[in-house]
Amino acid sequence: MSPADIxxxxxxxxxxxxxxxxxxxxxxxxxxxxxxLRRTCxxxxxxxxxxxxxxxxxxxxxxxxxxxxxxxxxxxxxxYNKHLTALRSRxxxxxxxxxxxxxxxxxxxxxxxxxxxxxxxxSELPADQRACVALCLAADFxxxxxxxxxxxxxxxxxxxxxxxxxxxxxxxxxxxGGR
Amino acid sequence: xADADDRLKALFAEDEPPARxxxxxxAVMAExxxxxxIVDMALLATVATASGFLLWALWPSIAPAVATLSQxxxxxxxxxxxAAAAVLLLDRGVIPLGGRNHG
Numbered sequence: 001m002s003p004a005d006i007x008x009x010x011x012x013x014x015x016x017x018x019x020x021x022x023x024x025x026x027x028x029x030x031x032x033x034x035x036x037l038r039r040t041c042x043x044x045x046x047x048x049x050x051x052x053x054x055x056x057x058x059x060x061x062x063x064x065x066x067x068x069x070x071x072x073x074x075x076x077x078x079x080y081n082k083h084l085t086a087l088r089s090r091x092x093x094x095x096x097x098x099x100x101x102x103x104x105x106x107x108x109x110x111x112x113x114x115x116x117x118x119x120x121x122x123s124e125l126p127a128d129q130r131a132c133v134a135l136c137l138a139a140d141f142x143x144x145x146x147x148x149x150x151x152x153x154x155x156x157x158x159x160x161x162x163x164x165x166x167x168x169x170x171x172x173x174x175x176x177g178g179r
Numbered sequence: 180x181a182d183a184d185d186r187l188k189a190l191f192a193e194d195e196p197p198a199r200x201x202x203x204x205x206a207v208m209a210e211x212x213x214x215x216x217i218v219d220m221a222l223l224a225t226v227a228t229a230s231g232f233l234l235w236a237l238w239p240s241i242a243p244a245v246a247t248l249s250q251x252x253x254x255x256x257x258x259x260x261x262a263a264a265a266v267l268l269l270d271r272g273v274i275p276l277g278g279r280n281h282g
Binding site for chain 1: 183184186187188190191192193194195196197198199200203204206207208210211212214215
């Protein structure tokens with residue numbers, strides 16, 4: 001049985017009210033969702049809070065998940081909307097968001113200099129571009145899957161990924177390789 | 180090109196959470212169960228309140244019928260209760276059936 005089939009079976013059981021099935025979905029997708037949110041918002045504690053809220057919303061809305069849809073993309077989409085809502089509720093414009101990112105204490109875990117540089121470069125990217133980079137470059141999402149998750153046109157996702165990748169490699173001192 | 184992508188991927192991998200995190204999953208499920216309990220309680224309270232109001236509103240008209248029916252059905256109700264109790268006790272083996280082989 002493929003992972004997608006297992007997800008499908010668990011989703012059907014969760015739709016029928018099985019908390020056990022939903023717990024297995026949480027186990028299977030917590031890593032992908034938390035990693036995506038950590039890369040998108042940069043703050044690990046906040047990312048985990050958003051991931052928890054996203055799972056709670058997923059539980060209440062699982063009846064709306066269409067058969068055959070990617071659970072991973074659906075969860076990341078919910079998480080991304082939570083992140084955008086959190087950003088808006090802070091009432092900051094992009095410049096102030098950037099200031100917040102810069103002032104933020106470092107996330108848990110020791111970071112290499114290169115990782116810190118990457119983190120700084122990521123924080124300068126616009127939210128949509130950053131999310132596209134987090135999904136397509138870090139988490140092996142296809143462009144189509146990222147477009148579905150983020151609710152963006154496919155062409156926009158492709159251009160965000162290309163620009164984001166170029167910017168990150170530029171900051172890290174690497175070559176773009178003409179991609 | 181592949182090297183650059185591998186390098187980026189390796190850097191991104193540094194903030195990867197563990198594949199299994201029992202603490203995180205338990206926290207999520209505890210909140211799911213708590214919310215479900217609150218929703219169930221709210222639903223039960225709503226149904227109970229609505230039923231109470233309905234009964235209160237209809238009581239003057241149904242009270243005579245209930246009084247009449249309760250007198251007429253009292254013997255039937257008592258017989259059914261006794262029969263149900265007997266079936267339950269026999270089924271659970273509290274009262275052994277004569278000649279029954281329990282294996």
